[in-house]
Amino acid sequence: MRIRRPIVAGNWKLNGSRAVCRSLVAAVGDGLSAQGLGPPVLAAADSRVEVLVCPPFVYLSELAGLVAGHQLKLGAQDVAVEDAGAFTGEVSAPMLRDVGCQYVIVGHSERRALFGDTDERVAGKVIAAVRAGLAPILCVGETLAERDSGQTLAVVRRQLAAVFSALESASLAPAAWRELAVAYEPVWAIGTGRTATPEQAQEVHADIRATAARRDATMSGALRILYGGSVKASNARDLFAMRDIDGGLIGGASLQAAEFVSICKAAAG
Numbered sequence: 566m567r568i569r570r571p572i573v574a575g576n577w578k579l580n581g582s583r584a585v586c587r588s589l590v591a592a593v594g595d596g597l598s599a600q601g602l603g604p605p606v607l608a609a610a611d612s613r614v615e616v617l618v619c620p621p622f623v624y625l626s627e628l629a630g631l632v633a634g635h636q637l638k639l640g641a642q643d644v645a646v647e648d649a650g651a652f653t654g655e656v657s658a659p660m661l662r663d664v665g666c667q668y669v670i671v672g673h674s675e676r677r678a679l680f681g682d683t684d685e686r687v688a689g690k691v692i693a694a695v696r697a698g699l700a701p702i703l704c705v706g707e708t709l710a711e712r713d714s715g716q717t718l719a720v721v722r723r724q725l726a727a728v729f730s731a732l733e734s735a736s737l738a739p740a741a742w743r744e745l746a747v748a749y750e751p752v753w754a755i756g757t758g759r760t761a762t763p764e765q766a767q768e769v770h771a772d773i774r775a776t777a778a779r780r781d782a783t784m785s786g787a788l789r790i791l792y793g794g795s796v797k798a799s800n801a802r803d804l805f806a807m808r809d810i811d812g813g814l815i816g817g818a819s820l821q822a823a824e825f826v827s828i829c830k831a832a833a834g
């Protein structure tokens with residue numbers, strides 16, 4: 566019996582259309598039902614896995630009902646630091662709540678590398694999410710150069726510290742700990758087909774939990790730490806078998822219903 570309920574989250578990134586997104590949700594929902602992980606199971610308070618999909622912003626509203634009908638959860642891929650105002654192009658946390666999101670991915674390495682998300686901005690986004698009642702999935706992870714120069718744990722600790730300190734300064738810490746999940750996504754494993762070995766991932770996951778424990782020991786035991794980076798049906802079971810790996814954040818494989826469903830099944834154990 567797992568201590569923490571695993572999460573499997575599909576990060577659809579910049580993919581899909583109205584029709585593609587609708588049929589993907591339906592295919593995932595039907596696939597989970599066929600595997601005995603349908604709505605009655607997913608809806609149960611002690612369900613063995615929590616499954617969410619994170620489509621592009623523009624499809625969230627229209628998919629919300631369909632997603633809920635399958636007892637899946639809805640997440641966004643990013644969020645603004647600010648709640649409202651003159652911030653052209655941004656989408657705020659209260660807006661995401663308003664259209665039915667429960668989760669939001671924050672600090673994905675693509676946002677950090679391509680769109681200027683610093684540790685400070687990421688912390689601001691986590692705070693905005695928590696204040697609006699959204700559960701943030703905080704992404705952390707090192708580049709290949711950082712791994713090769715032995716900086717992996719230092720980079721991940723720095724990324725965590727920025728968020729943990731900001732939550733404490735905003736007096737949000739005890740409540741926020743219950744909502745927060747962390748996703749360890751080594752940048753060199755994202756979309757490359759090169760997965761971290763279960764042992765490599767476990768080493769970092771254990772260090773994330775130890776880093777969290779230095780802030781709040783109770784929180785660290787309940788904190789769900791997902792692994793992301795070239796997770797597929799063929800490697801999911803071995804990754805999820807590791808003690809501190811509590812599910813996955815899935816990119817490419819989440820766009821193929823059968824593959825994604827198999828990953829969910831692996832997480833359900």
Ligand code: 13P
Nearest residue numbers: 576755756794795816817
């Ligand atoms: P891939 O599963 O395509 O490697 O992407 C991982 C990811 O970035 C999920 O957020």
